[in-house]
Amino acid sequence: MNNYILITNDDGVDAPGIYSLAQALIARGYRIVILAPEADCSATGMSITLGRELTMDERTDIARKLGPSAKVLSLGGSPCDCIIVGLSGALEDVIPEAQPMLCVSGVNLGPNVSVDVLHSGTVGAAREAALYGLPAIAASSTEFTTKGLEQAVEATVQVVELVMNVIPEVADNLLRPQLGGIRDDTSLEKGARLRAAFCRGDAFLNLNTPLEWDGEIRPSNVGMRWYRNALHRGSEDDTYLIDGVEIINQPEKNCDVGTLLNGSSSLTISSAWPEGHPLCLSADLLTHAMEVSDSGTPRWLC
Numbered sequence: 001m002n003n004y005i006l007i008t009n010d011d012g013v014d015a016p017g018i019y020s021l022a023q024a025l026i027a028r029g030y031r032i033v034i035l036a037p038e039a040d041c042s043a044t045g046m047s048i049t050l051g052r053e054l055t056m057d058e059r060t061d062i063a064r065k066l067g068p069s070a071k072v073l074s075l076g077g078s079p080c081d082c083i084i085v086g087l088s089g090a091l092e093d094v095i096p097e098a099q100p101m102l103c104v105s106g107v108n109l110g111p112n113v114s115v116d117v118l119h120s121g122t123v124g125a126a127r128e129a130a131l132y133g134l135p136a137i138a139a140s141s142t143e144f145t146t147k148g149l150e151q152a153v154e155a156t157v158q159v160v161e162l163v164m165n166v167i168p169e170v171a172d173n174l175l176r177p178q179l180g181g182i183r184d185d186t187s188l189e190k191g192a193r194l195r196a197a198f199c200r201g202d203a204f205l206n207l208n209t210p211l212e213w214d215g216e217i218r219p220s221n222v223g224m225r226w227y228r229n230a231l232h233r234g235s236e237d238d239t240y241l242i243d244g245v246e247i248i249n250q251p252e253k254n255c256d257v258g259t260l261l262n263g264s265s266s267l268t269i270s271s272a273w274p275e276g277h278p279l280c281l282s283a284d285l286l287t288h289a290m291e292v293s294d295s296g297t298p299r300w301l302c
Contacts (some may be wrong), residue, residue, distance in 0.1 A: 004031040004167055005160070006091070006100035006129070008082045013059060013074040016146050017107035018112035020153045021139070022066055025104075026270040028157060031069055033095065034062070035086045037121075038074040042110075046124040047078045054081055057091055071095060077101045079105065079125035087132045100170050103129035104160060106139030107152045111208050113256040113266065114225035123206055133173035135163060137205045142260055144236065148211035149180040155209040155217060155265045162301045163205070166195045167265060181279045190288040191300040194269070202272055203278045208256060209238025209265040219290050219298040220266035222253030254290055267298060 005025060009018045013036040022032050025137040038057070041047075059072040066072070071094065075082045083103070091100070108122040117123045126138035137159060141152035173182070182200055184193055207217070228246040233239070239295045251258030256266035269280040291299040 002031075002098040004033050004095075004098055006086065006103045006134070007032055007034045008079055008086075008103065008105050008125045009079055010037065010041045010044060010079045010105075010125065011108060012037050012272055013062065014016050015040070015109070017141070017149060017152070019062065019066075020054065021104065021107050021156060022070065024153045024157050024286065025160065026067055026070065026212055028161070030069075030160075030284045031098075032066075033091065033100070034070070034072040035082045035091065036074060037079060037082060038076050041078050041121050043119050044121040044124065046079050046080050046128060047098050047121070048084065049077045049081050051082075052084060056085065059225075061152060071079040071120055079121040080128040083125050083132065087129070087134065094269075099171065099174065100134055101169060102160070102163065102167060103134050103136040104139060105129070105136065106138035106207075107136075107149065109146070109149070110140065110144045111142040111260065112138060112140045112206060113208055113260065114223050114226070115227075117206060117222060117270070121174035126204045126206070127270075130204040133176045133201040134171050135167045135201060135204075137163065137207060137238040139207045140209070142208060142210045148209065148213075151213040152209040155213065158217060159205065159267060162297060163198070163284065166301060167199050171199075176201075183278070184282065184285075189282050190285060194285055194289055194300040197281060197285070198269070202282055203269050204272055204275055206256075206268045206270060207265060208260055210260045210263060212263055213265060214263040216264040218259050218264045218296060219254070219292060220256040220259045220268050221252075221254055221290065222268055222270070223252060224250040225257050226250070269298070274301050
């Protein structure tokens with residue numbers, strides 16, 4: 001099979017999270033291609049570079065460490081730039097015989113829950129891939145160091161293996177050949193509708209894993225977390241620094257914040273489209289996505 005998993009991130013191509021994830025997926029027999037920012041682009045959301053040429057370089061130094069099947073590329077741009085450039089033709093230039101079947105963005109160091117999903121470059125890249133019609137997962141550790149990375153990588157691989165059971169070998173909605181989009185077929189049962197939405201890129205997944213992981217992956221809603229005291233005075237009178245904030249968690253039932261505090265990985269399905277868009281997931285489908293199987297994983301993925 002010539003199809004592969006496209007891996008990106010916002011921590012940069014040299015970050016430990018993306019390397020560890022690539023190692024783990026290769027060890028499970030998956031073919032991977034990395035296309036990630038050449039530098040750290042954390043908290044860039046869905047930023048896109050306009051009006052400036054972007055340079056893509058092959059990182060053979062990283063690829064050699066991963067093995068002969070790996071292809072590693074960096075781009076002088078944002079996470080969303082990587083997705084747009086890669087899926088619009090640059091990856092085809094490098095590996096013309098293959099195409100991606102799934103995008104995984106991560107593993108990010110630091111959680112992406114609650115309001116973080118609006119700022120995160122990790123989540124932004126996964127959403128961008130979905131908008132281009134490619135099934136996508138964002139993955140993060142709750143730790144800002146490599147201390148929790150092993151657990152986060154293992155949880156991510158488990159989710160990849162779950163979605164591999166439902167996505168096609170060929171991403172048939174890549175670049176959205178039907179410009180009007182494929183509408184939700186309400187004649188299908190809700191699990192089938194969710195699977196179809198994920199496969200065509202109208203929904204994507206966001207996974208977060210805590211340091212003291214209990215081995216469970218639980219479907220979760222987006223929760224409430226508040227940031228206070230983010231502003232610090234800089235070294236000069238007219239400079240400011242956004243840094244070191246006070247975090248206030250308000251966990252509710254089945255939310256990502258609460259799930260992590262309870263020791264499980266949170267797995268959130270989100271609509272790739274803004275509320276009110278014709279292809280946006282309906283409220284009843286998002287509610288159904290919270291149903292769990294006997295193993296505790298989302299029922300719609302089983």
